[in-house]
Amino acid sequence: MPKIKNEPSSLVADWNTLHRVFIRPEDEGSRQTLVKYMEQILFGLHDFLNKHVGVTEEISLVKLAKEYKDTKINQDPQKKLADVIKDIIDEIAPRAVNVASPYFIGHMTSAIPFFMVHLKAITAALNQNVIKLETSKVLSVLEKQILAKMHRMIFKFDEPFYLEHVQNTETSLGVFTTGGTTANLTAMWVARNKSLPPKGKFESIEKNGFFEAMKAHGLERAVVLVSRRGHFSLKKAGGILGLGNQNIIPIDVDSNRSIDLEKLKAKIKELKADKKTRIIAIVGIAGATETGIIDPLPQLADICEALDIHFHVDAAWGGPVLLSKKYCHLLKGIERADSVTIDCHKQFYMPMTSGMVYFKDPKALDQIVYHARYVNRPGSVDLGIKTLEGSREANSLILDSALKIMGAKGYALMIEHGIETAGQFARMIRQRPLFQLVTPPQLNILTYRVVPLDIQKKLKTADRKKRQKLNAVLDDINIKIQRIQREAGFSFVSRTRLKAFRDDHHNTVVLRCVIMNPMTTVDILDEILDEQESIFKSLAE
Numbered sequence: 001m002p003k004i005k006n007e008p009s010s011l012v013a014d015w016n017t018l019h020r021v022f023i024r025p026e027d028e029g030s031r032q033t034l035v036k037y038m039e040q041i042l043f044g045l046h047d048f049l050n051k052h053v054g055v056t057e058e059i060s061l062v063k064l065a066k067e068y069k070d071t072k073i074n075q076d077p078q079k080k081l082a083d084v085i086k087d088i089i090d091e092i093a094p095r096a097v098n099v100a101s102p103y104f105i106g107h108m109t110s111a112i113p114f115f116m117v118h119l120k121a122i123t124a125a126l127n128q129n130v131i132k133l134e135t136s137k138v139l140s141v142l143e144k145q146i147l148a149k150m151h152r153m154i155f156k157f158d159e160p161f162y163l164e165h166v167q168n169t170e171t172s173l174g175v176f177t178t179g180g181t182t183a184n185l186t187a188m189w190v191a192r193n194k195s196l197p198p199k200g201k202f203e204s205i206e207k208n209g210f211f212e213a214m215k216a217h218g219l220e221r222a223v224v225l226v227s228r229r230g231h232f233s234l235k236k237a238g239g240i241l242g243l244g245n246q247n248i249i250p251i252d253v254d255s256n257r258s259i260d261l262e263k264l265k266a267k268i269k270e271l272k273a274d275k276k277t278r279i280i281a282i283v284g285i286a287g288a289t290e291t292g293i294i295d296p297l298p299q300l301a302d303i304c305e306a307l308d309i310h311f312h313v314d315a316a317w318g319g320p321v322l323l324s325k326k327y328c329h330l331l332k333g334i335e336r337a338d339s340v341t342i343d344c345h346k347q348f349y350m351p352m353t354s355g356m357v358y359f360k361d362p363k364a365l366d367q368i369v370y371h372a373r374y375v376n377r378p379g380s381v382d383l384g385i386k387t388l389e390g391s392r393e394a395n396s397l398i399l400d401s402a403l404k405i406m407g408a409k410g411y412a413l414m415i416e417h418g419i420e421t422a423g424q425f426a427r428m429i430r431q432r433p434l435f436q437l438v439t440p441p442q443l444n445i446l447t448y449r450v451v452p453l454d455i456q457k458k459l460k461t462a463d464r465k466k467r468q469k470l471n472a473v474l475d476d477i478n479i480k481i482q483r484i485q486r487e488a489g490f491s492f493v494s495r496t497r498l499k500a501f502r503d504d505h506h507n508t509v510v511l512r513c514v515i516m517n518p519m520t521t522v523d524i525l526d527e528i529l530d531e532q533e534s535i536f537k538s539l540a541e
């Protein structure tokens with residue numbers, strides 16, 4: 001057996017040491033040691049990242065992968081906790097991504113308030129499983145309360161409604177999920193089942209399956225309509241739920257870059273004419289992942305109401321905007337949805353991972369009831385009766401505590417900072433001749449691209465074929481700039497492909513910014529544009 005370097009001979013796996021890691025430390029000495037470790041995590045990590053790394057260390061993925069090829073499990077213990085923590089801080093953290101850096105403005109993952117680490121630690125220490133009452137007790141009750149609070153924020157029913165449902169064991173106002181993907185999947189699951197009710201010998205889609213459902217209803221196809229900007233989790237839902245992901249039908253966006261209502265209506269008309277197709281849901285996006293754009297929710301609600309179609313709002317990103325008195329009007333119409341997805345690990349600034357889905361009708365989740373003999377008995381508070389997930393951590397405790405610490409106003413300040421900083425950033429981009437703003441921000445997300453002056457000029461007069469060629473050149477430039485900036489590791493913006501302008505025929509590469517870190521200032525944004533300009537210049541040389 002090859003010896004591991006620095007392996008102290010004192011490290012052994014036996015019952016003595018095993019007991020020690022399970023029994024709570026009683027003596028003062030071990031308490032202090034444990035406190036020291038927490039201190040090391042809370043401060044060591046942040047100090048280290050602030051001092052030594054921007055966004056990430058410059059090291060190629062190929063090189064990294066070479067270092068991680070040992071696939072054997074060690075027989076003997078290799079390291080003490082203190083050394084493991086030290087290694088993570090010194091060796092893993094710098095090569096991970098410092099998502100808390102104010103220069104990291106490319107994704108929906110960002111800095112979190114420091115108290116979140118404490119709250120995450122306390123949920124781990126309690127280690128409750130909210131699948132059932134027997135492993136969570138008050139946390140199940142607390143979860144129902146926070147679900148009602150969020151439901152009220154979205155749907156604004158009256159006090160008697162919430163008094164009736166907040167602790168009602170027969171009804172559910174929503175569920176916590178692992179994220180927006182499973183929240184959307186849960187919403188589509190409910191919508192699918194609701195739209196294919198029992199008929200004759202066909203009892204339910206859960207029991208008899210999709211094929212029997214189609215036969216019983218004389219159908220050949222079930223579809224979901226969403227704008228082209230719909231999150232790809234909806235496609236996964238189409239696959240998992242048996243619809244087929246090609247039946248998650250994308251509708252073009254209009255000049256506002258939100259769903260084109262005329263095209264939507266035309267599509268509905270076409271689908272309705274075919275008696276063998278059922279529309280199980282229409283999805284409105286409240287904060288598209290790529291552009292932050294919000295669909296016209298009131299108009300979508302009108303359409304769904306008139307045709308009795310399930311109206312889902314994917315507010316995974318934008319949901320918490322409801323807490324801002326200044327900007328909640330942007331989400332007007334969300335209260336008319338049948339279901340709403342909101343992520344906790346996005347604009348609720350919670351640690352990975354947590355999402356939620358809400359249903360206007362407290363009986364809607366009955367569509368997906370599952371019982372088991374050993375848990376989740378009928379009529380119990382067991383939250384696992386109506387969830388996709390089985391075992392689940394008590395994320396509701398983190399959200400509840402965070403709302404206590406921040407207040408709606410605290411969250412509103414962060415939301416407003418993001419929206420207003422993005423607005424300023426858009427003006428800065430417009431002022432720089434090298435850049436072109438592609439999607440102006442409605443919330444705190446925008447896209448833009450680098451367009452050198454000579455190409456800008458040529459684009460103005462170019463015909464379709466020429467434009468395509470020029471855009472391909474631009475794509476290449478923007479991909480390079482994004483990659484070089486990312487690899488340098490000081491700052492980070494992401495990139496995606498969009499139809500940059502309405503009359504474009506192909507998707508062009510754009511740089512994408514998500515401004516959610518309250519520490520991201522206009523000066524930092526200026527530096528990031530400077531860096532991109534200088535990368536461009538070095539490319540041109």
Ligand SMILES: *Cc1c(COP(=O)(O)O)cnc(C)c1O
Binds near residue numbers: 181288289
């Ligand atoms: C992020 C996002 C999702 C998916 O959420 P995950 O938490 O990543 O699973 C779905 N819809 C929208 C609009 C999103 O922004």
